[in-house]
Amino acid sequence: MIFYLFRLSPLRFCCQQQQQWLLSRTLCSYKHGLLTAPPGIVQRNSSSTLQQEWSQDKILLSKACVKRLHEICDAGEFLRVQVEGGGCSGFQYKYSVDTIKNEDDRVFEQDGVAVVVDRDSLEFIKGGTLDFSQELIRSAFQIVGNPQAEQGCSCGSSFSVKL
The missing domain is CATH 2.60.300.12 (HesB-like domain)
Known part of the structure; x- marks a missing residue:
């Protein structure tokens, strides 16, 4: 899984994952040099659709x-x-x-x-x-x-x- 991060404004970030753009500060955040999803969500691209998977018991x-x-x-x-x-x-x-x-x-x-x-x-x-x-x-x-x-x-x- 590869993410790219581009800073758009102080509060908004843009994530690109395999040709799909996601624009939302609630979906992605940048902290300590890492692009992270909100707690409990991992994003994956499966068959060209973005899916959310609960990861409550994972690191x-x-x-x-x-x-x-x-x-x-x-x-x-x-x-x-x-x-x-x-x-x-x-x-x-x-x-x-x-x-x-x-x-x-x-x-x-x-x-x-x-x-x-x-x-x-x-x-x-x-x-x-x-x-x-x-x-x-x-x-x-x-x-x-x-x-x-x-x-x-x-x-x-x-x-x-x-x-």
Whole structure:
């Protein structure tokens, strides 16, 4: 799935997906360098028609995330994403490379890489996008566009949940 983004005005963006133009700030948004759909919706082009698919119990993987996972994971390894108490906002993300899957794990695969999230952690990040950002002062995986998060710290490693 390939999206192109063109800035039209401060509040409106235009998305193009395989020759189809969608003009709406409610349908697409641009945040942290990612083109994202509203929480719960993934857009796909199937037989030249745009369909909406509910993704309430999923996380999406950005291209930068997939690329970085190809670089750091060997065969049989995957990235484990967990949410635990702590950080400056109440909850924090924890990332580790792992080889063992548990019974309550949910596996998200894309382009030959896998990300695993346990059932409890998925409740805190479902609908978000796992991204890899590379900056001068730090490079890290991060969850962006998390619909479960009310606010987060400036570095993106911790968040508070909506009540």
